Amino acid sequence: MADTDSLLAEALAKIAEADTLDLLEQHRVAFLGKKGSISALMKTLGGMSPEERSEAGARFNVLRTEVADALAARKVALESAALEAKLASETLDLSLPAPEASTGSVHPVSQVMDELAEIFADMGFAVATGPEIEDDWHNFTALNMPESHPARAMHDTFYFPDSDEQGRSMLLRTHTSPVQIRSMLKEGAPLRIIAPGRVYRSDSDATHTPMFHQIEGLVIDKGIHLGHLKWTLETFLKAFFERDDIVLRLRPSYFPFTEPSVEVDVGYSMEKGRRVVGGSGDDEGHAWMEVLGSGMVNRKVIEFGGLDPDEWQGFAFGTGVDRLAMLKYGMDDLRAFFDGDLRWMKHYGFAALDVPTLSGGVGVSA
Ligand code: DAH
Secondary structure: OHHHHHHHHHHHHHHHHOOOHHHHHHHHHHHHOOOOHHHHHHHHHHHOOHHHHHHHHHHHHHHHHHHHHHHHHHHHHHHHHHHHHHHHHOOOOOOOOOOOOOOOEEOHHHHHHHHHHHHHHHOOOEEOOOOOEEEHHHHOHHHOOOOOOHHHHHOOOOEEEEEOOOOOEEEEOOOOOHHHHHHHHHHOOOEEEEEEEEEEOOOOEOOEOOEEEEEEEEEEEOOOOHHHHHHHHHHHHHHHHOOOOEOEEEEEEEEOOEEEEEEEEEEEEEEOOEEEEOEOOOOOOEEEEEEEEEEEEOHHHHHHOOOOOOOOEEEEEEEEHHHHHHHHHOOOOHHHHHOOOHHHHHHHOEEOOOOOEOOOEOOOOO
């Protein structure tokens, strides 16, 4: 009797004190294992008289069950304590600031192209494209620059060593004007397009890069005259620079593909030491800045486009997109546009979701 009571007390005390699962397992083996003390007690039943056996057997069974239950309960307690400790050590501090995630931004050139597409779409212009690897017929001849024309030499053209099947010299287009020809030949008339894209010239300094961006505009219809050109450019420049006080100056000029040709200047003033488009352009602190080449489409160009110049007239314009971006957003070195410097992009880039719209404003803040 005293045996079982003291064994039970000893077992329960040891189980209660066990603070690791390993130690608890050692106790289980020591009491209930094949060679454990309770198992040894069970074995003594064989040498007992039937009366002793039934009395002692009942006691031993109670002892074994109580020790087994205590072991099981302590095991559950130790396991859940271990889980609690693990969870506590792995806690996330949700009040910490989120790690800085890198986000992409829209390059000013892409932004300005989107702004231009938005503004001209509102005036009924579609966006047209052409190849950057062009032939000299589309790039020069069809734009009224025959082989001997001096304007060809002014374009610092990158030529490819081989000609195409028709014997035309291949080159990197020097301007977006060949898209005029391609659009007329493909779409016919009437036509209202803009053509933004990359162009190439063998030229490099602070204001010239071998690759840069232009946008071309072309309207072909009946009865088109210089007034349409002036209104369109004025409407475009006011929307683009987001100012109503823009004053234009049209200067007579020369381009082989337009006749007459006009160069368009906008007035600017100095505000806080920065050149700002807008203002009258003729008094103190004001000046003119050239922004566009344009003119009435030359009859020969309309013919090269497969149309009858007695029936169809038009106007065209072209300008540098990089230059427009520099003027609007106050960037001074063209080369930075192509350096791929992420710090520059972070400073001048545009949030990807700030898409230009006429209702929300085309020039979302940089
Ligand atoms: N293609 C000209 C250039 O690269 C720009 C230009 C001037 C385009 C007058 C035109 C235009 O369509 O009418 O410098």
